[in-house]
Amino acid sequence: MKKYLPFIILLVGVIVLVGAFLFVKNKNKNVDIEEGEETIPEIALKDRPFVSLTPSEDGHWLNLKIERIRVSADSLDYELLYNLPDGRIQGVPGTIKLEGSGSIERKLLMGSESSGKFRYDEGVKDGSLSLKFRDEEGKLAAKFMTDFNLFSHTETLVSKDNKFSFNLSSVPKTGFFIVMQTFGLPKDYDGNVEAGPYGIFSSTDGTENGEVALEDANRQFYFGGDDWVKIEEDKTYGIGVFIGTSES
Known part of the structure; x- marks a missing residue:
């Protein structure tokens, strides 16, 4: 019996190690599943924040x-991520305590x-x-992400998904323009929004006009600061926020 004792001890040790490995693996797997399957509630368009990125005159902010x-x-x-010509990706992250604020603003370099x-x-x-709203316990309450183009x-001016374009009446000599989806609306719209909202934000005084093209929409509407205006063919409009509806 004594001559088998070392083998028995070795076998018990192997069993303990294998059991510990499987326990840790399954525990980590469960954690990954819980984190990956965290339920994020769907936010209706009317309850989404209206978000804009406006470039500075030099385009650096x-x-x-x-x-x-x-x-x-x-x-x-x-988190703002942007691509450099050499292929590198740079980021500007941050966290804001909301404290009941209905509006916040930050300058991103x-x-x-x-x-x-x-x-x-x-x-x-x-x-x-990308925006991530969290509750007091740090759990995700809502998440939004959009791409943008800087011109x-x-x-x-074209959106990243190529579904929205805005042709300026003339090439501006100065200024920068951002085209992006804005998540929410600057003002409530009484109807079903099927496309957008897309926004154009400029470092200029915003007086530029152009022709609008928006896919997947029977009707198109424009918001320039006062109210929603129906877009007519062969007419130019100022920069602002644009949506498409299925209304005939």
């Missing part, structure tokens, strides 16, 4: 503005700052913005 916040949340995580000196990332043409010295 983006002014993030989040309005009409109706999501019940304690804090907000935001596409570059870096050290001891009051700024380094700017040049040649940025596109990127993405200058061109007359054609």
Whole structure:
């Protein structure tokens, strides 16, 4: 019996190690499943925040503005990602304590700052913005993400998904323009929105006009600051927010 004792001890040790490995593996697997399957409630269009990114005159800053916040949340995580010409991706993350705020605003630098000196990332043409609303316990209450395009010295402004375009009446000599989906609406619309909302935000005074093209919509509407206006063919409109409906 004694000569088999070392083998018995070795076998017991192997069984213990294998059992411990399987326990940890299954525990981690369960955690991954719980995190991956975290239920995020669907937010109706009327309850989504209206979000804009407005470029500065030099194109180095983006002014993030989040309005009409109706999501019940304690804090907000935001992350701006943008692509550089050499293929690198840079990010600007942040967390905001909402404290019941219906509107918040942040200036986001596409570059870096050290001891009051700024380094700017040049040649940025596109990127993405993500928002995560969290409750007091840190659980996800709502999540939104959109891509954006950044333009200058061109007359054609196109959304990242190529479903929306805006042809300016002339090529602007100066200024930057961002085309993005805005998640929510700047003003409630009494009807079913089938396409958009898409927004154009500019570093200029916003007086530019152009022709609108929006796919998957029988009717198109434009919001320039006062009310929703039906878009007519062969007419030009100013930059603003655009939606499409299925109304005939």
